[in-house]
Amino acid sequence: MMTVNLSFWEKEAFFKAVDVLIIGSGIVGLNAAIAIKERKPRYKVIVLERGVLPIGASTRNAGFACFGSMTELLDDLSNQTADQVWALVEKRWRGLQRLRERLGDDPIQYRPWGGYELFRPEEKATYEACQDQMEHFNQALSSITGLARTFHNRDEDLTTFGFSGVEHLIHNQGEGQIHTGKMMAQLLALARDRGVEVYNGMEVAAVEEGGSGISVHLKNKWQLQADQVVVATNGFAAQLFPELAVKPARNQVLITRPIPGLKIKGTFHYDRGFFYFRNVNDRLLLGGGRCLDIVGEETDVFGFTSLIQNNLEELLKSVIAPDTPFVVDQWWSGIMGVGQQKVPILERLGPHLSVAVRLGGMGVAIGAQTGEEAAKLALDG
Numbered sequence: 001m002m003t004v005n006l007s008f009w010e011k012e013a014f015f016k017a018v019d020v021l022i023i024g025s026g027i028v029g030l031n032a033a034i035a036i037k038e039r040k041p042r043y044k045v046i047v048l049e050r051g052v053l054p055i056g057a058s059t060r061n062a063g064f065a066c067f068g069s070m071t072e073l074l075d076d077l078s079n080q081t082a083d084q085v086w087a088l089v090e091k092r093w094r095g096l097q098r099l100r101e102r103l104g105d106d107p108i109q110y111r112p113w114g115g116y117e118l119f120r121p122e123e124k125a126t127y128e129a130c131q132d133q134m135e136h137f138n139q140a141l142s143s144i145t146g147l148a149r150t151f152h153n154r155d156e157d158l159t160t161f162g163f164s165g166v167e168h169l170i171h172n173q174g175e176g177q178i179h180t181g182k183m184m185a186q187l188l189a190l191a192r193d194r195g196v197e198v199y200n201g202m203e204v205a206a207v208e209e210g211g212s213g214i215s216v217h218l219k220n221k222w223q224l225q226a227d228q229v230v231v232a233t234n235g236f237a238a239q240l241f242p243e244l245a246v247k248p249a250r251n252q253v254l255i256t257r258p259i260p261g262l263k264i265k266g267t268f269h270y271d272r273g274f275f276y277f278r279n280v281n282d283r284l285l286l287g288g289g290r291c292l293d294i295v296g297e298e299t300d301v302f303g304f305t306s307l308i309q310n311n312l313e314e315l316l317k318s319v320i321a322p323d324t325p326f327v328v329d330q331w332w333s334g335i336m337g338v339g340q341q342k343v344p345i346l347e348r349l350g351p352h353l354s355v356a357v358r359l360g361g362m363g364v365a366i367g368a369q370t371g372e373e374a375a376k377l378a379l380d381g
């Protein structure tokens with residue numbers, strides 16, 4: 001860790017008169033920075049990121065452009081009002097459209113291939129509940145997605161995909177997939193193009209509000225001042241603000257080497273959404289399994305466990321690609337920010353301080369909008 005003091009020149013040229021300082025360069029932090037620059041082009045907006053790249057969830061997710069599977073929505077309806085649930089779905093849907101408008105479908109490799117939910121024989125009751133609600137859900141969704149039938153049964157695709165031990169498939173026409181890395185590279189390029197200054201290797205150790213401004217203390221002992229600070233550190237938020245109701249949730253992910261003739265195409269939710277997989281061109285990406293060790297995975301430390309790795313590999317072998325030889329090419333993990341509620345924490349903690357964290361498992365969908373709302377908080381209070 002470099003602990004050299006900032007020189008007068010460095011302070012003057014890089015860190016003087018900062019209007020808004022954003023902590024975290026994930027999808028939320030970058031969208032907030034872009035939105036601020038669009039409203040206030042002359043503002044000095046800087047983003048501090050502790051990683052060489054944004055290393056949290058935004059560059060490490062599965063790239064599902066999703067807004068809720070049928071079982072997820074059923075589950076949400078059991079603990080929230082219908083109005084709350086459809087409002088959240090609408091927010092996700094609009095967020096996805098916003099992201100696509102901002103960055104363009106080609107640069108982020110958006111593919112409108114739809115998503116599937118898999119049902120095993122032991123999930124008969126849940127599947128039947130989905131059948132009972134399908135028409136109602138489609139009606140409620142038609143004004144959001146513009147699709148007459150967002151959800152429909154597609155058991156006929158089971159043979160094409162070659163799954164084993166799966167009895168039913170429900171297809172979601174509105175779901176898509178993106179190239180996560182390209183989305184973030186585009187977002188960074190857009191932020192820089194708008195005049196946002198992004199500094200990497202800058203880990204914030206503490207934030208301190210004073211009378212007329214706010215001080216940000218870095219791990220390297222630098223101290224910076226700004227008029228407004230926005231905290232966009234998601235699953236790591238409790239490191240700076242332990243009182244926030246957000247917990248880290250690690251997810252482990254694998255990708256196979258290219259599989260010649262791979263038939264699986266689209267995004268897939270398995271076992272109530274605890275596992276997810278998709279094709280990435282002719283590779284398979286599979287992640288999840290937090291349900292196997294909820295307590296152990298409530299961590300903000302990147303890493304792997306043999307319990308989850310073995311389970312994911314076994315799922316590939318026995319259910320997803322039972323007749324297809326594959327080789328795992330790479331593993332990685334990412335850290336989500338979760339809580340009891342599925343909505344982000346978007347609030348002011350003081351006259352100069354706002355937070356926009358707890359994006360849960362659908363940050364691709366709500367990240368752009370959450371960033372824009374964080375910008376509003378910072379500019380308008």
Ligand SMILES: Cc1cc2nc3c(=O)[nH]c(=O)nc-3n(C[C@H](O)[C@H](O)[C@H](O)COP(=O)(O)OP(=O)(O)OC[C@H]3O[C@@H](n4cnc5c(N)ncnc54)[C@H](O)[C@@H]3O)c2cc1C
Pocket residue numbers: 023024025026027028029048049050051053054055056057058059060061062063064065066202203204205232233234235236239240250251252253287333334335336337356357358359360361362363364365366367
């Ligand atoms: C494996 C995985 C799969 C997922 N799949 C999907 C999916 O398919 N679809 C979907 O919609 N969502 C998915 N998600 C969720 C989605 O990725 C997140 O909701 C979203 O990326 C959150 O964005 P963020 O900007 O809030 O947080 P992050 O991307 O985590 O950004 C926070 C940033 O803050 C930085 N930071 C933290 N502490 C400090 C500090 N003290 N100082 C400076 N910088 C700091 C971190 O390095 C990080 O770059 C997935 C998440 C994971 C982990």
